[in-house]
Amino acid sequence: MLSVNNLHVYYGGIKALQGINFEVKEKEIVALIGANGAGKTTTLKAISRLVTLTTGDIFFYEINLKKLPPHKVSALGIAHVPEGRRVFANLTVLENLELGAYLCKDKKKIKTNLEFVFSLFPRLRERCKQLAGTLSGGEQQMLAIGRALMSDARLLLLDEPSMGLAPLLVQEIFRVLRKINEEGKTLLLVEQNANMAFSISHRVYVLETGKILMSGPSQEIARNEQVRKAYLGG
Amino acid sequence: MENVIQQILNGISLGSIYALIALGYTMVYGILRLINFAHGDIYMMGAFLGYFALGLWNFSFPIGLLFAMGGAAVLGIIIERFAYRPLRLAPRISLLITAIGVSFLLENLMVLWVGASPRPFPQKIPLQIYFIGDIVVTNRQIIIVLVSITLMFLLQFIVLKTKVGKAMRAVSFDKETALMMGIDIDKVISLTFAIGSSLAAAAGVLVGLYFNKIDPYMGVMPGLKAFVAAVLGGIGIIPGAMLGGFILGIAEVLVSAFISSTVRDAVAFVILILILLIRPSGILGKYMREKV
Ligand SMILES: Nc1ncnc2c1ncn2[C@@H]1O[C@H](COP(=O)(O)OP(=O)(O)O)[C@@H](O)[C@H]1O
Ligand SMILES: [Mg+2]
Numbered sequence: 001m002l003s004v005n006n007l008h009v010y011y012g013g014i015k016a017l018q019g020i021n022f023e024v025k026e027k028e029i030v031a032l033i034g035a036n037g038a039g040k041t042t043t044l045k046a047i048s049r050l051v052t053l054t055t056g057d058i059f060f061y062e063i064n065l066k067k068l069p070p071h072k073v074s075a076l077g078i079a080h081v082p083e084g085r086r087v088f089a090n091l092t093v094l095e096n097l098e099l100g101a102y103l104c105k106d107k108k109k110i111k112t113n114l115e116f117v118f119s120l121f122p123r124l125r126e127r128c129k130q131l132a133g134t135l136s137g138g139e140q141q142m143l144a145i146g147r148a149l150m151s152d153a154r155l156l157l158l159d160e161p162s163m164g165l166a167p168l169l170v171q172e173i174f175r176v177l178r179k180i181n182e183e184g185k186t187l188l189l190v191e192q193n194a195n196m197a198f199s200i201s202h203r204v205y206v207l208e209t210g211k212i213l214m215s216g217p218s219q220e221i222a223r224n225e226q227v228r229k230a231y232l233g234g
Numbered sequence: 235m236e237n238v239i240q241q242i243l244n245g246i247s248l249g250s251i252y253a254l255i256a257l258g259y260t261m262v263y264g265i266l267r268l269i270n271f272a273h274g275d276i277y278m279m280g281a282f283l284g285y286f287a288l289g290l291w292n293f294s295f296p297i298g299l300l301f302a303m304g305g306a307a308v309l310g311i312i313i314e315r316f317a318y319r320p321l322r323l324a325p326r327i328s329l330l331i332t333a334i335g336v337s338f339l340l341e342n343l344m345v346l347w348v349g350a351s352p353r354p355f356p357q358k359i360p361l362q363i364y365f366i367g368d369i370v371v372t373n374r375q376i377i378i379v380l381v382s383i384t385l386m387f388l389l390q391f392i393v394l395k396t397k398v399g400k401a402m403r404a405v406s407f408d409k410e411t412a413l414m415m416g417i418d419i420d421k422v423i424s425l426t427f428a429i430g431s432s433l434a435a436a437a438g439v440l441v442g443l444y445f446n447k448i449d450p451y452m453g454v455m456p457g458l459k460a461f462v463a464a465v466l467g468g469i470g471i472i473p474g475a476m477l478g479g480f481i482l483g484i485a486e487v488l489v490s491a492f493i494s495s496t497v498r499d500a501v502a503f504v505i506l507i508l509i510l511l512i513r514p515s516g517i518l519g520k521y522m523r524e525k526v
Contacts, residue, residue: 103416
């Protein structure tokens with residue numbers, strides 16, 4: 001469904017990504033793990049066309065994303081849950097969710113998706129009319145995921161959904177992510193929390209300073225000596 | 235006492251003009267973080283568009299008003315497209331200098347075209363004066379206030395209740411995330427300039443009706459004052475611009491009636507200094523803290 005070929009992204013002189021290759025198949029959960037500054041966020045932003053690709057291609061099915069302006073990516077069925085949640089704090093929870101469905105013209109579908117989001121995160125229904133800026137960190141993360149689901153996307157890009165959350169909330173978020181996957185959505189998950197990433201994903205790519213160090217089924221990579229040392233604390 | 239009420243009524247008329255102009259400042263600031271110094275000149279262009287529509291082509295007042303608003307909207311879109319958009323990634327100071335350049339360009343083009351001397355504004359609505367006790371109200375004042383308030387309600391409706399208004403608020407909060415939602419931010423920014431410019435044009439036509447005099451430099455002072463009004467209410471905040479406009483208009487009229495009319499232009503700048511000292515975020519402004 002998604003294939004990234006020889007992707008380079010430079011910020012001026014900083015080489016954030018130096019030729020990475022990976023793919024995501026339909027209905028998979030693929031995790032991209034790596035330390036701070038490895039280039040995980042840059043990878044997701046490249047897919048969403050929020051950064052310029054220096055060289056390389058990104059194919060979503062047969063469409064080359066390289067040629068698209070950023071606001072056209074969402075229409076293809078790709079939704080981005082950005083690092084740090086980035087909810088629209090000046091809008092209500094409901095308005096945030098409605099913006100997730102900005103391109104959807106089918107009122108009935110919006111309603112169905114809204115009910116689906118509320119069934120996953122009942123707390124969002126209670127806080128519907130509240131400004132998103134008044135939500136707690138965990139609720140904002142739920143809102144960011146809910147907003148992405150409103151677009152009816154087939155592929156979700158998730159940038160560190162566990163960041164800064166208490167362990168119980170992390171569990172809750174990952175439970176929902178698994179459920180979303182069971183409903184047929186494909187997930188590309190970026191995490192520093194390698195434990196959680198290994199437990200939920202089917203396959204893993206390990207990113208280190210802009211290059212893919214290794215890849216494989218999650219069970220296998222989790223047993224790797226080098227990975228255990230670097231990411232799982234021995 | 236009657237005199238105070240009288241002056242406050244006059245202040246409301248003047249204030250609604252400032253409020254209409256201030257709205258454009260605050261909307262553009264909200265979406266681009268740009269103080270659009272050419273905005274006062276859009277107001278002037280609006281007044282001239284009204285002048286041509288009413289005087290030359292003999293349109294009725296409402297049609298002339300709509301024509302001026304539409305023309306200014308197009309002008310606003312063109313200015314944003316060709317002067318500001320190429321500088322979207324440039325340092326903010328470049329944008330500010332460009333705005334000042336656009337301001338000079340508009341003023342001097344108009345001087346070249348119609349000359350610098352003031353012209354009387356075509357008066358389509360015969361003056362009627364009403365007395366309420368000792369208080370005098372003219373039909374033109376009533377029209378100014380009614381038109382302004384209607385436009386402000388319309389704007390609030392667009393911004394708060396429509397899909398495009400939601401997109402405007404999202405873009406002004408976080409452009410990158412707005413792009414993720416599939417919002418075409420260039421279109422939203424164009425629309426913001428169009429709306430802001432049309433409100434300024436409405437103010438220009440109303441001022442023509444009220445003061446019966448227009449010239450290519452008429453936008454300079456009201457532009458600055460409306461900017462102060464926007465800062466006073468809290469720049470980037472739409473109700474703040476309205477509130478700031480009315481406060482400024484009333485303060486100015488009261489000062490010129492009861493202190494001295496020679497210092498009326500100083501009122502705005504004293505208010506600017508005070509607000510920057512006491513409450514830089516403006517009356518309705520507040521700092522939002524980030525949550526973790
Ligand atoms: N806007 C930017 N300008 C310059 N350098 C950047 C920018 N964003 C990220 N970088 C650099 O690119 C590298 C990868 O960053 P990022 O993709 O955010 O990593 P991660 O998400 O894995 O922590 C880092 O060295 C970072 O400093
Ligand atoms: Mg990151």
